[in-house]
Amino acid sequence: MYSLILANIARHISLTDKEKTYFTALLKNIQVNKKDILLKEGQVCTKFYFVNSGAVRAYYVDRQDKETTIMFGVADWWITDMYSFLNQVPAIMYLDALENSEVLELSKESMDNLYIEVPKFERFFRIIIQNAYVREQVRVIQNLSMTAEERYEIFIKKYPHIVQRVTLKQIASYLGITPEFLSTIRARK
Amino acid sequence: MYSLILANIARHISLTDKEKTYFTALLKNIQVNKKDILLKEGQVCTKFYFVNSGAVRAYYVDRQDKETTIMFGVADWWITDMYSFLNQVPAIMYLDALENSEVLELSKESMDNLYIEVPKFERFFRIIIQNAYVREQVRVIQNLSMTAEERYEIFIKKYPHIVQRVTLKQIASYLGITPEFLSTIRARK
DNA sequence: CGGATTTCTTAAACTACCTTAAGAGGTAGA
DNA sequence: TCTACCTCTTAAGGTAGTTTAAGAAATCCG
Numbered sequence: 153m154y155s156l157i158l159a160n161i162a163r164h165i166s167l168t169d170k171e172k173t174y175f176t177a178l179l180k181n182i183q184v185n186k187k188d189i190l191l192k193e194g195q196v197c198t199k200f201y202f203v204n205s206g207a208v209r210a211y212y213v214d215r216q217d218k219e220t221t222i223m224f225g226v227a228d229w230w231i232t233d234m235y236s237f238l239n240q241v242p243a244i245m246y247l248d249a250l251e252n253s254e255v256l257e258l259s260k261e262s263m264d265n266l267y268i269e270v271p272k273f274e275r276f277f278r279i280i281i282q283n284a285y286v287r288e289q290v291r292v293i294q295n296l297s298m299t300a301e302e303r304y305e306i307f308i309k310k311y312p313h314i315v316q317r318v319t320l321k322q323i324a325s326y327l328g329i330t331p332e333f334l335s336t337i338r339a340r341k
Numbered sequence: 342m343y344s345l346i347l348a349n350i351a352r353h354i355s356l357t358d359k360e361k362t363y364f365t366a367l368l369k370n371i372q373v374n375k376k377d378i379l380l381k382e383g384q385v386c387t388k389f390y391f392v393n394s395g396a397v398r399a400y401y402v403d404r405q406d407k408e409t410t411i412m413f414g415v416a417d418w419w420i421t422d423m424y425s426f427l428n429q430v431p432a433i434m435y436l437d438a439l440e441n442s443e444v445l446e447l448s449k450e451s452m453d454n455l456y457i458e459v460p461k462f463e464r465f466f467r468i469i470i471q472n473a474y475v476r477e478q479v480r481v482i483q484n485l486s487m488t489a490e491e492r493y494e495i496f497i498k499k500y501p502h503i504v505q506r507v508t509l510k511q512i513a514s515y516l517g518i519t520p521e522f523l524s525t526i527r528a529r530k
Numbered sequence: 531c532g533g534a535t536t537t538c539t540t541a542a543a544c545t546a547c548c549t550t551a552a553g554a555g556g557t558a559g560a
Numbered sequence: 561t562c563t564a565c566c567t568c569t570t571a572a573g574g575t576a577g578t579t580t581a582a583g584a585a586a587t588c589c590g
């Protein structure tokens with residue numbers, strides 16, 4: 153139940169057995185079904201989620217009800233509305249399950265305690281967020297300098313396991329195009 | 342010389358006088374002239390920069406020589422090629438001065454020592470990077486769900502002091518459009 | 531000061547991507 | 561098993577943003 157998350161952490165910091173025990177005791181294991189909602193826009197996000205199995209999606213809905221997929225979280229990924237979680241303000245995004253999934257929750261309160269009890273975790277989450285930042289920066293560059301077709305090519309190369317599991321509409325909303333246009337892009341090949 | 346950066350840090354962590362002295366001793370103050378290059382694509386980025394005065398721009402150049410402005414750094418901003426700096430791999434971006442500027446440099450080596458000597462800085466840079474991550478995420482959402490005109494409106498509201506100081510071409514490359522189109526957007530009002 | 535270079539504007543023709551619509555599978559629920 | 565409702569495709573017509581080009585305005589520099 154905790155082997156995946158402990159391996160994830162071990163990639164960046166070393167924990168003693170005692171620290172591992174302390175950390176895992178803070179986690180809550182939950183099972184969610186396909187389409188279950190973890191977070192709604194407007195709610196304060198109180199959890200940082202780690203996906204153990206299945207798939208979770210983060211997306212934004214604008215005034216015209218158009219969805220933009222912010223990220224897909226599959227096994228071994230951390231996912232949350234970072235701004236809402238860290239500042240305890242209303243979320244701008246939705247989080248929901250694309251498949252039946254097993255998710256570990258770390259609450260804001262637990263995280264604040266964790267930083268005090270095991271300060272090494274400051275380093276761990278700094279690295280996790282650093283990597284997330286760099287990925288978003290690369291995505292901004294790609295969105296601004298490439299056509300939708302090029303972005304789609306990169307997406308299927310980078311996330312081949314995700315392409316199989318999500319709908320065309322969701323991929324289109326990640327790329328920032330309509331499903332119809334993605335369909336014609338696919339047909340070109 | 343260090344008052345701005347110490348105030349910047351004090352917003353997130355408290356330092357003793359001794360820690361302040363240790364920290365500022367790691368910094369190198371440099372003066373750069375307009376158009377001076379701080380980092381070239383392909384070089385390993387060895388410095389994290391803090392802008393004391395003036396303005397610095399980070400941008401990406403694609404195979405067709407098209408520039409995409411990644412960020413503008415004015416007084417009180419941290420700027421670097423994060424991926425290159427942290428992993429000591431070749432940079433994907435350029436950094437150069439838009440005006441004569443005063444910049445403080447923190448080297449990778451100094452930063453590694455800083456984390457050991459004053460672990461509080463793990464927290465500080467985690468927060469700095471968190472904020473940068475959230476900004477990039479919002480930018481992705483805006484790029485995917487808004488028209489160029491809407492993004493321009495938001496840009497001039499959010500960075501009114503920057504608009505005055507940089508060229509139209511640079512703003513256009515931040516928004517991901519051509520200077521010609523930005524010119525027509527401006528003429529519409 | 532004057533010439534060179536860069537920046538900005540305008541406009542016409544073009545392309546990437548959107549909108550609307552209609553039909554063909556697939557899947558889920560009564 | 562039938563019906564309802566998503567998902568995906570295809571295609572025609574529309575719009576946001578690009579390309580090319582040329583001139584005007586501003587800035588740089590000897």
